[in-house]
Amino acid sequence: MNRKPRTVFRKLDGILLLDKPQGLSSNQALQRVRHLFRAEKAGHTGSLDPLATGLLPVCFGEATKIAGLLLGSRKAYETTAVLGLTTDSDDADGAPLLRRDVPGFDDARIEAALAPLRGRIRQRAPIYSALKQGGEALYAKARRGEAVEAPERDVEVHQLRVLDRASDRVRLLVECGSGTYVRSLVRDFGENLGCGAHVATLRRLWVDPFTAPRMFTLDELQAIAEGRGEAALEACLLPIEAGLGGFPQVRLDPVQARRLGQGQRLRLEGAGPAGCVAIHDQAGRVLGLGEIDADAILRPSRLFTWATEGASGAGPEA
Structure with a gap:
């Protein structure tokens, strides 16, 4: 008897806007796309009943760190x-x-x-x-x-x-x-x-910030995987930045980004009002989330792995 080959999972980051079909639980739909994309880590952002259809954002890899934010969004x-x-x-x-x-x-x-x-x-x-x-x-x-x-x-x-x-x-x-x-x-x-x-x-229909979503059905994704390959499948994913569109942005220079990766607090002049912010490097890549207090001090709260890679040394706080 021929057995289905075992899925070899890989590191993969991004957000898939899945059009969940009727009859599947959210977890069943999640497991199908996880195996299709061969993603090591995946999570969805708020369950839909088996009877329900429509937008189910699925987070892969580092995007699972913001799944809780999407879970609490307007729908x-x-x-x-x-x-x-x-x-x-x-x-x-x-x-x-x-x-x-x-x-x-x-x-x-x-x-x-x-x-x-x-x-x-x-x-x-x-x-x-x-x-x-x-x-x-x-x-x-x-x-x-x-x-x-x-x-x-x-x-x-x-x-x-x-x-x-x-x-x-x-x-x-x-x-x-x-x-x-x-x-x-x-x-x-x-x-x-x-x-x-x-x-x-x-x-x-939608989940904030995906208010005009391009959703993919399981059948579409399967057809892309079989007909065009894994690279075309990955092109269906949104970057993590797409899930943070509703947050004010703070950009850091290389020195500040390194200190952030070390878990240090940073003083930011002219950073705007206090609150939660999405932290980006100079190239625009998101590094994580942080909180700015009333004294313009930025404290990292949730960083992605690439924000800490290569960060070494203690150094003084900015």
Whole structure:
């Protein structure tokens, strides 16, 4: 019996904007592209449910150091809410819980049901979610039939509006902050209408700073790998700098860059307001992230390996 050859992994840095297909978990999609690119290290930036499709940024190598920043970014989704049926997972993959009649709703009634779900709101997570309770994911407890008390937390919904609707279906555009569950928004929208609702389709459109993303499907990537080779596949990756577009930039001269690589603090005149910054060398290559305090002192917080390569000697602080 012929066995599939074992993947030989390699060091690879960059960000892939994957168009996740329906039916795969985020981790399953991650493992497929990791093997396709033969990347030693990979991580995704925020899970999508198996039912969901759309943008899943995948970080390879040193880019995994900024995955947490992308995880907390603003996001946008398009979703279809089916009225009249609630499920235990709040989406079409779940078991039916309650069926109710769907009366005719005018635009004013729909708007009244959406209005309380905008802005800074308190939201109860779905019981089938990756949130942990007692060190274990809620979905694991729910699958065993245990009673699950889903937590509530504050989330930010920047935009929630109707794209179109017909009979028992409403297509919505959602723009929200980190930690928001679209399934919960649709569930609560249905309860506000008095008939219940669940998510039938869900697509992530963008994640800040990738607001107009060129996404690649698994099929596209496979075709590129088989037809054009590994170099063409690597050309699908974005540099790490693309994930830091929202941060103010600080450029260092060679002496400053060497001191930074040694973990030293640097005094920067005219560095601008205090806060988190992306640190670049004179050629424009990103070296890492740092914090500038009120005294214009730059402290490195997260450096990439090339920032420390070749940095030797102690030297005084700048």
